[in-house]
Amino acid sequence: MKIYKESLDAMLGIVRQYTQQTTDMEIERRVYDIIEHVRTNGDAALREYSEQFDGVKLDDFKVDQSIIDEAWDNLPEDLKHALLVAKKNITEFHSREIEQGFVDMDTPGITRGQKVTPLARVGLYVPGGTAAYPSTIMMTALPAKIAGVKEIVMVTPPQKDGINPAVLGAAKLAGVDAVYQVGGAQGVAALAYGTEQIPKVDKIVGPGNIYVATAKRQVFGQVDIDMIAGPSEIGIIADDSANPVHLAADLLSQAEHDPRARAIMVTNSEKLAQLVSDEVERQLSQLPRESIARPAIENNSYIAVMDSVEDMFTVMNEVAPEHLEIQLPDPMEYMSMVENAGSVFLGRYASEPLGDYVGGTNHVLPTSGTAKFSSPLGVYDFVKRISFTQFSRERLQEVAKDITTLARTEGLEAHARAIEVRFED
Amino acid sequence: MKIYKESLDAMLGIVRQYTQQTTDMEIERRVYDIIEHVRTNGDAALREYSEQFDGVKLDDFKVDQSIIDEAWDNLPEDLKHALLVAKKNITEFHSREIEQGFVDMDTPGITRGQKVTPLARVGLYVPGGTAAYPSTIMMTALPAKIAGVKEIVMVTPPQKDGINPAVLGAAKLAGVDAVYQVGGAQGVAALAYGTEQIPKVDKIVGPGNIYVATAKRQVFGQVDIDMIAGPSEIGIIADDSANPVHLAADLLSQAEHDPRARAIMVTNSEKLAQLVSDEVERQLSQLPRESIARPAIENNSYIAVMDSVEDMFTVMNEVAPEHLEIQLPDPMEYMSMVENAGSVFLGRYASEPLGDYVGGTNHVLPTSGTAKFSSPLGVYDFVKRISFTQFSRERLQEVAKDITTLARTEGLEAHARAIEVRFED
Numbered sequence: 001m002k003i004y005k006e007s008l009d010a011m012l013g014i015v016r017q018y019t020q021q022t023t024d025m026e027i028e029r030r031v032y033d034i035i036e037h038v039r040t041n042g043d044a045a046l047r048e049y050s051e052q053f054d055g056v057k058l059d060d061f062k063v064d065q066s067i068i069d070e071a072w073d074n075l076p077e078d079l080k081h082a083l084l085v086a087k088k089n090i091t092e093f094h095s096r097e098i099e100q101g102f103v104d105m106d107t108p109g110i111t112r113g114q115k116v117t118p119l120a121r122v123g124l125y126v127p128g129g130t131a132a133y134p135s136t137i138m139m140t141a142l143p144a145k146i147a148g149v150k151e152i153v154m155v156t157p158p159q160k161d162g163i164n165p166a167v168l169g170a171a172k173l174a175g176v177d178a179v180y181q182v183g184g185a186q187g188v189a190a191l192a193y194g195t196e197q198i199p200k201v202d203k204i205v206g207p208g209n210i211y212v213a214t215a216k217r218q219v220f221g222q223v224d225i226d227m228i229a230g231p232s233e234i235g236i237i238a239d240d241s242a243n244p245v246h247l248a249a250d251l252l253s254q255a256e257h258d259p260r261a262r263a264i265m266v267t268n269s270e271k272l273a274q275l276v277s278d279e280v281e282r283q284l285s286q287l288p289r290e291s292i293a294r295p296a297i298e299n300n301s302y303i304a305v306m307d308s309v310e311d312m313f314t315v316m317n318e319v320a321p322e323h324l325e326i327q328l329p330d331p332m333e334y335m336s337m338v339e340n341a342g343s344v345f346l347g348r349y350a351s352e353p354l355g356d357y358v359g360g361t362n363h364v365l366p367t368s369g370t371a372k373f374s375s376p377l378g379v380y381d382f383v384k385r386i387s388f389t390q391f392s393r394e395r396l397q398e399v400a401k402d403i404t405t406l407a408r409t410e411g412l413e414a415h416a417r418a419i420e421v422r423f424e425d
Numbered sequence: 426m427k428i429y430k431e432s433l434d435a436m437l438g439i440v441r442q443y444t445q446q447t448t449d450m451e452i453e454r455r456v457y458d459i460i461e462h463v464r465t466n467g468d469a470a471l472r473e474y475s476e477q478f479d480g481v482k483l484d485d486f487k488v489d490q491s492i493i494d495e496a497w498d499n500l501p502e503d504l505k506h507a508l509l510v511a512k513k514n515i516t517e518f519h520s521r522e523i524e525q526g527f528v529d530m531d532t533p534g535i536t537r538g539q540k541v542t543p544l545a546r547v548g549l550y551v552p553g554g555t556a557a558y559p560s561t562i563m564m565t566a567l568p569a570k571i572a573g574v575k576e577i578v579m580v581t582p583p584q585k586d587g588i589n590p591a592v593l594g595a596a597k598l599a600g601v602d603a604v605y606q607v608g609g610a611q612g613v614a615a616l617a618y619g620t621e622q623i624p625k626v627d628k629i630v631g632p633g634n635i636y637v638a639t640a641k642r643q644v645f646g647q648v649d650i651d652m653i654a655g656p657s658e659i660g661i662i663a664d665d666s667a668n669p670v671h672l673a674a675d676l677l678s679q680a681e682h683d684p685r686a687r688a689i690m691v692t693n694s695e696k697l698a699q700l701v702s703d704e705v706e707r708q709l710s711q712l713p714r715e716s717i718a719r720p721a722i723e724n725n726s727y728i729a730v731m732d733s734v735e736d737m738f739t740v741m742n743e744v745a746p747e748h749l750e751i752q753l754p755d756p757m758e759y760m761s762m763v764e765n766a767g768s769v770f771l772g773r774y775a776s777e778p779l780g781d782y783v784g785g786t787n788h789v790l791p792t793s794g795t796a797k798f799s800s801p802l803g804v805y806d807f808v809k810r811i812s813f814t815q816f817s818r819e820r821l822q823e824v825a826k827d828i829t830t831l832a833r834t835e836g837l838e839a840h841a842r843a844i845e846v847r848f849e850d
Contacts, residue, residue, distance in 0.1 A: 082827035346815035385800035402507035
């Protein structure tokens with residue numbers, strides 16, 4: 001791995017260079033055409049794309065419930081056990097995220113507050129092929145369920161030999177109500193606008209390739225979406241007390257996701273930097289997904305050696321990693337220094353893959369530096385708030401002049417009159 | 426106003442026809458070019474656009490603090506009073522929205538939780554000309570301030586005779602740290618990418634025209650944005666107990682915003698429908714903004730007469746109005762029937778303009794049916810969450826097999842090994 005030993009300012013500049021993003025107008029245009037076609041022609045358009053992109057001819061998109069039930073029943077026992085443990089822990093953690101509304105009645109004659117209600121219908125996008133992750137279904141469907149969402153539907157690209165049984169089994173366990181075989185930008189369009197067979201949803205969540213991500217951005221406003229996911233990344237802050245074999249394994253666990261994935265370590269030990277770099281190389285050559293992990297390590301990953309703990313956190317807060325491991329003694333002490341990260345793993349035994357599966361926290365997390373402004377997927381993503389206000393005649397009268405002054409300053413005469421007519425009789 | 430008397434199903438179909446939206450690929454392309462130009466050429470691009478679109482030549486975009494201070498000092502006393510009352514009430518209400526993180530330590534050997542932290546820097550977009558609303562600055566800056574955002578910057582289109590003093594005064598009162606004279610898609614691009622003079626922000630909020638809205642959607646992911654605002658709308662649910670003069674005035678208070686604004690009433694009284702329709706016509710002809718309000722009333726607005734209270738709410742939940750007035754006896758009783766709305770105004774004296782200015786609730790609200798999935802702007806929009814997890818060796822060992830099973834099911838061998846190396850020594 002590349003090792004930098006730079007001043008703080010120089011290192012911050014290097015971090016920023018690694019995180020530039022860009023929009024591709026050609027992909028925007030192609031996705032736009034796909035969405036328009038689905039919006040106008042519904043299921044007929046979906047059938048066309050299914051043949052063209054997936055090589056599968058379909059009349060009905062919905063997967064029979066019997067196939068889903070059977071998939072769960074026939075899963076290997078160890079996988080069932082793992083999914084059940086995941087469900088238990090995810091449910092425990094996410095139940096803490098349930099939000100309550102409030103009522104403010106401190107002032108006589110004024111009642112105001114906020115009501116929290118679940119979204120009515122949510123759509124999960126689940127990638128096909130080797131990127132079909134049963135764990136992601138648990139991470140997206142369970143928080144929606146806990147939020148009280150009435151109906152959860154899932155779309156996933158059709159496969160010549162049927163949808164992956166682990167995906168279907170996880171969908172059943174997580175409480176998904178219907179599974180439709182349609183993928184890509186057309187799957188997103190179907191969820192956003194609805195077709196004859198596929199119901200329109202209020203929010204679309206879940207990861208996908210660049211076409212899926214672009215389609216999500218384009219339909220945003222028509223429906224809500226979760227964050228647009230980029231390649232996965234891990235950041236590690238470690239000192240000499242950490243085990244280089246563990247660190248290398250953790251860095252590689254993210255690198256194996258995608259050639260564009262990023263693995264970044266910041267340390268105050270040049271010795272550790274060298275040990276980890278060597279160990280990454282050693283482990284890399286033994287990985288089945290070496291061809292994916294190697295370009296991720298060589299092109300996008302690095303180790304930064306900084307002088308002080310403070311500088312280590314300054315650099316890592318600029319990275320704003322999706323996953324952050326703190327491998328320092330008494331790691332919890334450092335949580336106050338973490339400003340930007342999706343999910344933090346503290347100490348030697350909180351290896352990042354724990355959080356991918358059964359730790360309880362969500363694994364749908366802000367990537368590519370977006371942890372500066374966004375949060376892990378949670379129960380709060382599947383509710384909305386409604387404000388309410390009641391004022392007595394007296395209370396309105398007290399502020400009537402303030403309202404009409406502001407309304408007339410803004411040139412909105414009808415706003416002022418709506419208040420004044422209340423006091424004309 | 427057009428009065429419908431239809432079956433529930435027919436009426437729901439009509440509601441949906443009024444809420445179709447669409448993307449304009451030509452505008453997408455022009456906005457894309459503007460963003461690319463600003464991103465590549467920074468302030469030089471902003472100067473070009475300022476001359477081209479606003480007819481103003483500028484070297485420095487930042488408004489001198491002395492001009493801002495002076496603007497506040499010289500505001501009329503009644504306007505100062507109104508802004509101070511607004512600030513007090515908005516602060517009171519929004520302080521209830523502050524969120525806390527949590528720690529779950531129920532299981533020995535496991536500590537996990539969530540930390541809530543404010544965004545570092547937020548940008549407000551404030552439209553120019555007649556749509557420059559000081560109240561909107563209060564509604565966007567104050568929740569950010571309450572959330573703990575360290576730096577709030579504002580962009581607004583340059584004006585030949587300087588920025589509106591009411592806008593500058595409100596910015597000072599609300600705690601905005603810097604005001605830059607740059608508008609349109611280029612203003613959004615400057616906030617998203619930063620230029621020599623304008624700092625990059627983490628989130629952009631505030632309303633704007635179609636170019637601003639399109640630019641916000643395009644930079645979403647690079648930065649966070651609030652909801653993309655459409656034209657304003659009001660829904661009213663009323664029965665014979667309501668005063669038709671009030672109802673008409675309230676409908677017109679939204680209609681005067683925009684020819685595309687929508688005013689919708691649902692009632693169980695044909696008599697009230699007719700009275701309100703006549704009264705709207707009478708008041709409309711006396712409004713200074715009649716030329717804006719009339720097309721809004723004639724093209725986008727309607728009254729629906731339904732048989733039952735239940736059907737009235739079913740129709741209104743399909744409308745999902747930005748503002749909802751419930752003008753029925755004991756209006757609070759009906760809050761449980763409200764599923765989709767931005768902000769609800771209960772009873773005779775909660776006229777909607779109360780909420781625009783001094784009621785305390787936010788007036789940046791989901792429009793065009795997006796209340797089905799989004800919320801009023803609030804303190805929660807200016808924070809993010811960071812999850813954290815610590816497991817002891819024993820606790821990790823208990824779930825190690827579940828993790829490796831899931832990882833290998835998903836073909837992620839390096840994930841499995843990251844756990845296994847912990848137990849090899």
